[in-house]
Amino acid sequence: MKTLLVLLxxxxxxxxxxxxxxxxxxxxxxxxxxxLPLAADYEIKNIKLAVVDQDHSPLSARLIAKxxxxxxxxxxxxxxxxxxxxxxxxxxxxxxxxxxxxxFEKDVFLENKGNLQLTIxxxxxxxxxxxxxxxxxIIRDFVPEIKLNNQLISAGKAGIETISTAWYNPYMDYxxxxxxxxxxxxVTMIGSxxxxxxxxxxxxxxxxxxxxxxxxxxxxxxxxxxxxxWVIGMLMFSVGLLLVAKLVYGISSLGSLWLLxxxxxxxxxxxxxxxxxxxxFSETQQQAMSVTFFFVMIFMLMSGLFxxxxxxxxxxxxxxxxxxLTYFIDVMRLIVLKGxxxxxxxxxxxxxxxxALVMNVWAVRNYRKTN
Amino acid sequence: xxxxxxxxxxxxxxxxRDQKTLLMLFGLPVVQILLFGFALxxxxxxxxxxxxxxxxxxxxRNIINKIESSTYFEIYGVSANPADMEKxxxxxxxxxxxxxxxxxxxxxxxxxxxxxxxxxxxxxPNTATTISNYxxxxxxxxxxxxxxxxxxxxxxxxxxxxxxxxxxxxxxxYVPGVMALVLMLxxxxxxxxxxxxxxxxGTMEVLLVxxxxxxxxxxxxxxxxxxxxxxxxxxxxxxxxxxxxxPIKGSLALLLLVSTLYxxxxxxxxxxxxxATASQQAAMxxxxxxxxxxxxxxxxxxxxxxxxxxALQYISNIVPARWYYIIVKSIMIKGxxxxxxxxxxxxxxxxxxxxxxxxxxxxxxxxx
Numbered sequence: 001m002k003t004l005l006v007l008l009x010x011x012x013x014x015x016x017x018x019x020x021x022x023x024x025x026x027x028x029x030x031x032x033x034x035x036l037p038l039a040a041d042y043e044i045k046n047i048k049l050a051v052v053d054q055d056h057s058p059l060s061a062r063l064i065a066k067x068x069x070x071x072x073x074x075x076x077x078x079x080x081x082x083x084x085x086x087x088x089x090x091x092x093x094x095x096x097x098x099x100x101x102x103x104f105e106k107d108v109f110l111e112n113k114g115n116l117q118l119t120i121x122x123x124x125x126x127x128x129x130x131x132x133x134x135x136x137x138i139i140r141d142f143v144p145e146i147k148l149n150n151q152l153i154s155a156g157k158a159g160i161e162t163i164s165t166a167w168y169n170p171y172m173d174y175x176x177x178x179x180x181x182x183x184x185x186x187v188t189m190i191g192s193x194x195x196x197x198x199x200x201x202x203x204x205x206x207x208x209x210x211x212x213x214x215x216x217x218x219x220x221x222x223x224x225x226x227x228x229x230w231v232i233g234m235l236m237f238s239v240g241l242l243l244v245a246k247l248v249y250g251i252s253s254l255g256s257l258w259l260l261x262x263x264x265x266x267x268x269x270x271x272x273x274x275x276x277x278x279x280x281f282s283e284t285q286q287q288a289m290s291v292t293f294f295f296v297m298i299f300m301l302m303s304g305l306f307x308x309x310x311x312x313x314x315x316x317x318x319x320x321x322x323x324x325l326t327y328f329i330d331v332m333r334l335i336v337l338k339g340x341x342x343x344x345x346x347x348x349x350x351x352x353x354x355x356a357l358v359m360n361v362w363a364v365r366n367y368r369k370t371n
Numbered sequence: 372x373x374x375x376x377x378x379x380x381x382x383x384x385x386x387x388r389d390q391k392t393l394l395m396l397f398g399l400p401v402v403q404i405l406l407f408g409f410a411l412x413x414x415x416x417x418x419x420x421x422x423x424x425x426x427x428x429x430x431x432r433n434i435i436n437k438i439e440s441s442t443y444f445e446i447y448g449v450s451a452n453p454a455d456m457e458k459x460x461x462x463x464x465x466x467x468x469x470x471x472x473x474x475x476x477x478x479x480x481x482x483x484x485x486x487x488x489x490x491x492x493x494x495x496p497n498t499a500t501t502i503s504n505y506x507x508x509x510x511x512x513x514x515x516x517x518x519x520x521x522x523x524x525x526x527x528x529x530x531x532x533x534x535x536x537x538x539x540x541x542x543x544x545y546v547p548g549v550m551a552l553v554l555m556l557x558x559x560x561x562x563x564x565x566x567x568x569x570x571x572x573g574t575m576e577v578l579l580v581x582x583x584x585x586x587x588x589x590x591x592x593x594x595x596x597x598x599x600x601x602x603x604x605x606x607x608x609x610x611x612x613x614x615x616x617x618p619i620k621g622s623l624a625l626l627l628l629v630s631t632l633y634x635x636x637x638x639x640x641x642x643x644x645x646x647a648t649a650s651q652q653a654a655m656x657x658x659x660x661x662x663x664x665x666x667x668x669x670x671x672x673x674x675x676x677x678x679x680x681x682a683l684q685y686i687s688n689i690v691p692a693r694w695y696y697i698i699v700k701s702i703m704i705k706g707x708x709x710x711x712x713x714x715x716x717x718x719x720x721x722x723x724x725x726x727x728x729x730x731x732x733x734x735x736x737x738x739x
Contacts, residue, residue, distance in 0.1 A: 020653045028656070032664055039668045039679050039687075046677050089534065090705055092697070115528050122533035123704055124544045125414070126497075127675065132531055133504050139529055160479065160514045161486045164503040166493030167460065177495050182664075193659070197652055282391060285651045286564050290395035293560070293659065297399065301406055306673055308498050310418050310466070316410030334463050337494040344462040 003216055007224030015228055025194070029186040029236055033244045037178040047131045050077035050085040050094035057105035059146070066142055067098070072134050089121050096120050096131050108146060168337050175249050180332040181305045183240040187264075188271050188299065188325050191233045192292050195275030199225055200288040218367050226272050233268045234261075254339035263331050263345070266352050270324050273359030280366040299325040324355045374583060378591035385565070386595050396561070400553045400603045401610065407545040408615040414541070415501050419447035421459045421468035426475035427451070430517070434487075437513050438469075443505050460492060467491045467502045479517075535704050542615040547699035548672025550607055551692035554600055554630070555637045555666050556658075561596050562641030563654040571651055585734050592645075593638040600634045620706030626699070629712070632719050633695045639726035640691070646733040670696045694718050 016022065049067065053060050068075050073096075077088045088094040099117040108114040118135060122128040169176045202208040211221060241260075245251045253260060275292065282288040302320040303309075309320050320326050327348045334340040342349070387393065420438060424431050439446045447465045448455065459465045470488040479485040489506050491499035536543040566589075569575040578588055604627070611617040619626065641658065648654040668674055669683075670692035676684055687693050694715040701707040709716070 020648070020650060021656065024653065024656045028661065035683065035686075036664055036668055039674060039683050046675075048677075090701075090707060090711065113528065115530060118529055118531045120531065120533050122536040122543075123700060124672075124675075125536060125541055126544075128533060128536075130497075130501065130504075133508075136529055136531075137504075160510055161484065162489055162507040162510050163486060164489045164491065164507065166491050166496070166499050166503075169493030169496060169499075172493055172496035172499065174496050176493075185664075189659070189663075193656070197655070201652070284389065285655070286568065287389060287391040289560075289564070289651075289655050289659075290392040293556075294395045294399055294402075297663075298402065298406065301403070302410065308415075308418075308466075308495065311414050311416045312410045316406070319410075330463055333494055334461065338461050338463075338492075340461040340463070344458070 004220050004224055007216070007220060008227055011224050011228045015232070025190060025232060026236060026239065029190060030239060030244060032186060033179070033183060033240050034248060036182050037175045037249065045072055047073050047127070047134070048076045048093065048095045049073040049135075050079075050088050050097045051075060052080060052082050052085045052097060052099040053078065054080050054102040055100045055104040056080075059105040059108060060100045062145075063100070063139070063142055066145075067135065067138055070134070070138050072131075086119070089119070092121075094121075095127065096135065098135065176251060176337055177333070179245050179249050179251055180336045181329045183237065183245065184325065184328045184332050185300055185303070185305055186240065187233055187237050187268070188328070189296055190236060191229060191268055191271040192275040192278075192296060193289065194229050194232070195225065195272045196278045196282070196288040196292045197275075197285055198229070199276065199279040200282050200285050204284055219364060222276060222364055222367060226269070226276065229272050229275075230265075230268050233272070234264065237264055251336065253336045255335035255341065259342055259345070260332070260335045263328070263335075263349065263352065266349070266356055267324065267328050270352055270356035270359055273356060273363055274324070276363040277359055277366065280363055280368075299323040302326065303329050305329055324352060327352050375587050375591060378583070378587065379594045382565070382591055382595045386561075386599065392561075396557060396599055397603065397606075399557070400549075400607055403549050403553055404546065404607055404610050405614070407549045408542040408611065415443045415498065415505060417442075418444050418467065418498075418502055419465045420444045420506075421447050421456050421465045422449040423451065423453060423456050423468060423470040424449050425451055425473045426471040428476040430476040430479060431471040434469075434471075434510060434513055437509055438506070441505075441509060443502075456490075465492070466495070466498060467506065469506060540616075542611065542617060543704055544672055546607075546611045546615065546617055547696050547703060548670055550604070550630075550699055551633075551670050551672070551696045552666055553607070554604065554634055554695075555640075555692050556662060557603065558596055558600055558634055558637035559641040559644065559658045559662055560655070561599075562593055562638050563644040563648070563658045564651055565592050565596075566642070566645035567648055567651050567654045570649065586731060589642055589731065589734060593635075593642060596638060596641075597631075597634055600637075601631065604630050604634070617703065618706075619703050621702035621708060625709060626702045629695075629698050629702070629716060629719075632716065632723065633691065633698075636691045636719050636723040636726065639723050639730060643726050643730035643733065646730050665690060666692045669693055672696055689722075691719060691722055 051064055053064070064075070064078075067073050076094050077085055079085060082097070082099060085094065085097045085099075089097060097117075097119040099119070101115060101117070104114050104116075116139065118132060120128045120132055166172055199208070202211070241253075274295070278291050278295075279288055282291060298319070302312075302316065303323055303325040304320065305325075309317060309326065312320060331340075331345055331348050334345060386396075422435055424435070435446060435449065438444045447459060450456070456468050460468070468490045470490065472486060472488075475485055475487065477485075487510065489503050491503050493499050566575075569578065579585075608619070608626075612619060644654055644658050648657060669676070669687040669690040671687070676687050676693070679687065698712045698715050698719075701712050705711075
């Protein structure tokens with residue numbers, strides 16, 4: 001026990017002494033957490049619309065007015081030549097071209113049907129899909145309005161009416177989704193890097209040999225490496241959750257904070273264990289960093305931070321289930337946004353406990369005091 | 372010149388001796404392209420739906436079957452107990468639920484109208500919107516089959532044409548983005564470390580007392596990574612054409628040329644970081660934490676830049692990846708030429724000159 005305390009003192013001193021790293025550990029995540037959710041707004045709005053109006057009729061004007069009034073679209077080009085509008089798309093000045101053919105009004109009033117054409121820049125498939133379906137919905141809504149002004153008998157709203165409600169986030173605020181996720185990713189990045197680099201640094205500068213020749217048990221040595229970063233991770237998370245998320249974004253956890261911290265405690269052990277494991281395999285800081293980066297990158301992309309895990313093909317979902325970050329982001333969102341309880345989260349807890357055990361046992365076994 | 376080549380040779384040895392770092396250098400781009408191309412998509416597929424069915428009639432069953440048979444959804448469970456539905460939401464198993472009220476079909480046939488409710492998990496707003504759109508479209512399709520249109524109704528047909536990417540593949544958007552991301556990160560990280568390591572190990576002293584010019588020390592550090600990145604670029608392009616089916620509509624030579632410019636921009640940024648920091652750890656943290664998420668977000672391939680607050684839109688202007696992303700999209704997918712991208716090329720060149728000049732100015736030839 002005494003050995004451990006002395007070792008801990010050494011580690012804390014080394015960390016606190018380093019004036020270049022310490023601010024980086026706390027300031028950069030805070031700044032990123034402040035800025036990134038503002039940037040990560042995936043709500044589709046401000047879609048740039050070019051209109052090719054060859055009809056120039058009151059009806060086409062009404063349709064355009066209705067679309068502009070919806071708030072999703074911004075009219076950036078209006079003309080009557082289709083190639084000109086297409087050129088706007090090429091230059092990214094328009095995402096969507098709505099073409100209204102000549103005789104549109106006549107066809108609608110005389111034959112009860114009209115044709116419209118929608119040309120969409122589909123490089124970004126999501127934007128294209130959503131933009132198309134919004135415009136489709138607006139045009140559908142427009143149909144009864146034509147009738148009304150035309151004194152036709154309105155058939156009333158026949159059929160199945162669907163009413164949509166969004167639970168847990170009724171204003172559909174994208175920050176609610178991104179902030180917990182980004183915080184989880186930042187804690188993971190910092191935690192795994194710091195541990196991985198720390199041990200390798202001792203190896204690179206040769207001080208690890210001095211420790212190896214002492215009777216310090218490797219278990220103590222590793223524990224003394226883990227505890228400081230565990231504490232830092234907890235602190236960093238608290239700053240992010242209680243200061244940034246709460247004060248800046250007004251997100252406070254619906255579920256129990258104890259539960260969240262309990263999960264974080266186990267999760268940090270797993271992540272630090274991963275860093276440790278990587279460090280036992282690397283000789284230089286560059287190696288440790290490259291390998292950690294390799295994993296963190298895959299974790300970030302596969303964890304459902306940006307794109308839903310459910311949409312991935314089966315093999316990719318398997319990879320995503322192998323990443324501890326997937327469970328942490330999941331649990332963060334479940335507890336913070338939905339107020340889930342322990343009984344809902346048992347599987348995630350068990351899995352992360354398993355990760356923590358496997359990583360650390362493997363790391364301790366793999367750590368050699370002799371070269 | 373001979374001296375320079377010897378130095379470049381030395382740097383190459385440093386790079387290739389370290390196999391674990393090579394894993395990242397060459398493995399990461401391949402893994403990323405494949406992951407982005409095949410795995411990352413915002414499309415809704417196999418999304419689990421909970422059904423709260425109070426009606427239990429023919430129409431509710433038909434609609435459930437219709438939803439089940441679509442590729443977007445699978446039915447997670449059917450029950451008449453709202454507690455089951457809440458439990459499914461809270462455990463994160465389902466993203467949406469539909470509720471059929473009592474007498475669902477009855478009111479449809481007798482009063483010609485009926486209601487049903489779609490509940491989505493709003494914690495992921497975009498997925499929620501998409502799911503709710505898809506579900507109501509499925510229901511609409513169903514009712515068109517069931518109920519005839521009233522006479523005199525106006526039909527507006529909208530014909531939709533998708534430009535450039537008719538199958539709405541995610542890869543068309545992600546591959547140019549990943550190119551921007553991978554090239555940037557690999558170059559910045561590797562160069563920034565390479566100089567700081569010499570400082571940390573003390574070998575920098577040896578370099579400084581040599582008659583070798585500081586400018587050439589910096590350049591010889593950058594050359595190996597330039598070649599490695601160029602190789603990566605070619606691998607990425609080959610993979611995306613052969614495996615992901617992406618086109619290269621424009622000129623390949625132009626694409627390679629501009630990409631080289633971008634690589635040089637990234638290398639200069641790495642050099643700047645390395646001259647400004649004192650330890651490998653600081654350099655890594657700066658280039659990783661400082662570069663990874665901002666490049667990912669501000670390049671514009673994940674999140675639309677026009678949605679960001681004005682201040683961030685200005686910040687995004689100084690992220691080189693943003694301009695490169697536009698260039699790649701224009702050349703590869705739209706097939707445009709230099710006339711469409713000269714502005715972006717000019718910006719990248721300007722950035723490169725600025726970064727190089729700054730890092731050269733900051734490069735200290737004295738030890739502290």
